[in-house]
Amino acid sequence: MIGARLLEGCKSCTKAGRKTLYRLTNSLPYMLNRVGVRMGDLFSRRIAGYGVTLPMYRVMAALWEKGDQRLGDLADMTTIEISTLSRLVGEMKRRGLVTRTRLKDNARTVAINLTPKGRTLVEELIPIAIHFEEVAVRNFPSKNVSDLKTVLAEIYESLNSIEPEIEEVNKARKAAKARV
Amino acid sequence: MIGARLLEGCKSCTKAGRKTLYRLTNSLPYMLNRVGVRMGDLFSRRIAGYGVTLPMYRVMAALWEKGDQRLGDLADMTTIEISTLSRLVGEMKRRGLVTRTRLKDNARTVAINLTPKGRTLVEELIPIAIHFEEVAVRNFPSKNVSDLKTVLAEIYESLNSIEPEIEEVNKARKAAKARV
DNA sequence: ACTTGTCATTTGCAAATGCAATTATTGTTC
DNA sequence: GAACAATAATTGCATTTGCAAATGACAAGT
Numbered sequence: 001m002i003g004a005r006l007l008e009g010c011k012s013c014t015k016a017g018r019k020t021l022y023r024l025t026n027s028l029p030y031m032l033n034r035v036g037v038r039m040g041d042l043f044s045r046r047i048a049g050y051g052v053t054l055p056m057y058r059v060m061a062a063l064w065e066k067g068d069q070r071l072g073d074l075a076d077m078t079t080i081e082i083s084t085l086s087r088l089v090g091e092m093k094r095r096g097l098v099t100r101t102r103l104k105d106n107a108r109t110v111a112i113n114l115t116p117k118g119r120t121l122v123e124e125l126i127p128i129a130i131h132f133e134e135v136a137v138r139n140f141p142s143k144n145v146s147d148l149k150t151v152l153a154e155i156y157e158s159l160n161s162i163e164p165e166i167e168e169v170n171k172a173r174k175a176a177k178a179r180v
Numbered sequence: 181m182i183g184a185r186l187l188e189g190c191k192s193c194t195k196a197g198r199k200t201l202y203r204l205t206n207s208l209p210y211m212l213n214r215v216g217v218r219m220g221d222l223f224s225r226r227i228a229g230y231g232v233t234l235p236m237y238r239v240m241a242a243l244w245e246k247g248d249q250r251l252g253d254l255a256d257m258t259t260i261e262i263s264t265l266s267r268l269v270g271e272m273k274r275r276g277l278v279t280r281t282r283l284k285d286n287a288r289t290v291a292i293n294l295t296p297k298g299r300t301l302v303e304e305l306i307p308i309a310i311h312f313e314e315v316a317v318r319n320f321p322s323k324n325v326s327d328l329k330t331v332l333a334e335i336y337e338s339l340n341s342i343e344p345e346i347e348e349v350n351k352a353r354k355a356a357k358a359r360v
Numbered sequence: 361a362c363t364t365g366t367c368a369t370t371t372g373c374a375a376a377t378g379c380a381a382t383t384a385t386t387g388t389t390c
Numbered sequence: 391g392a393a394c395a396a397t398a399a400t401t402g403c404a405t406t407t408g409c410a411a412a413t414g415a416c417a418a419g420t
Contacts, residue, residue: 036216
């Protein structure tokens with residue numbers, strides 16, 4: 001296993017023998033998750049007064065950017081799991097923010113759209129989102145921010161490519177476990 | 181409102197009049213969240229075969245890095261909300277991964293520790309985490325990765341500093357809403 | 361000792377999430 | 391055209407999450 005040499009029990013943390021030591025708090029998944037969650041939390045509280053949750057905002061902003069989407073496409077765009085999204089859209093429909101209509105030529109699929117109420121609301125929220133981001137990164141050169149976004153997008157793509165690899169390892173592990 | 185000029189209805193998206201246009205999918209909160217969630221999902225599935233969830237792994241890795249922590253400190257370190265963590269630790273105790281003992285000199289606080297079983301498990305998982313990260317970023321120069329980590333840490337700090345500012349706006353909004 | 365206040369954790373509740381079925385519709389093949 | 395597979399969305403179930411309120415334990419002042 002690559003990296004096994006880096007593993008060192010925490011009792012040894014005080015010893016100076018090893019150059020590199022694993023730290024959860026310095027791992028990329030942890031750091032990404034932490035910042036992402038934190039930013040989401042803050043923005044979520046920022047918009048809570050408008051009576052919408054963060055996932056609802058994301059659905060509305062996605063629909064504002066590109067309307068008349070099918071549920072599955074909206075799930076891809078928002079990266080909200082489709083079963084979650086299905087229920088979320090149901091709730092948003094009850095609140096009069098979106099419409100959900102089954103297509104006539106293919107009754108399997110539904111088309112989601114913003115209502116005028118939903119549109120008004122999201123157009124009130126988007127400037128807040130823009131301002132929020134400006135404040136969040138106001139201490140950083142804009143070059144750094146755009147570089148960051150580039151890297152984030154690249155890593156996201158990279159993750160898609162390693163997914164099959166991971167699934168394979170998982171299968172092997174699962175098979176090994178089934179024997180236990 | 182700063183940024184209001186950037187707001188443009190989606191019908192106008194086809195027009196070429198505006199230089200900048202808001203896109204949810206290009207906003208920093210969205211991109212961070214997307215990558216963080218995706219990476220978490222993949223790693224979560226990677227370790228699912230070992231019978232632990234991702235939050236459980238994070239708790240164990242945090243305890244491995246620094247043992248004998250109080251619940252609140254562990255919440256800070258893992259950035260898991262304390263009420264969530266309380267329940268999570270309860271479940272982990274039932275599974276024999278950690279111990280939770282109330283201090284004798286201050287019965288308000290509890291000390292959380294890894295059990296030998298928990299320690300064995302996390303020491304099996306950490307090399308997997310290291311390898312996972314290596315694979316996830318293997319296409320990127322290590323300089324880029326370390327720069328990324330630096331920026332992520334800085335943004336996280338920056339968020340802490342803007343929190344009071346946001347809370348203040350929220351309060352104002354809340355007060356305005358109470359009048360409705 | 362008795363109220364008051366603060367601190368650390370836990371619980372109640374409502375939402376969001378992921379996975380695994382299930383339903384409903386459309387396509388394909390014999 | 392009847393059986394079967396494929397597609398799109400929904401539902402059931404268990405877990406995770408966050409906020410707010412409640413509990414339980416200590417601290418201070420009177």
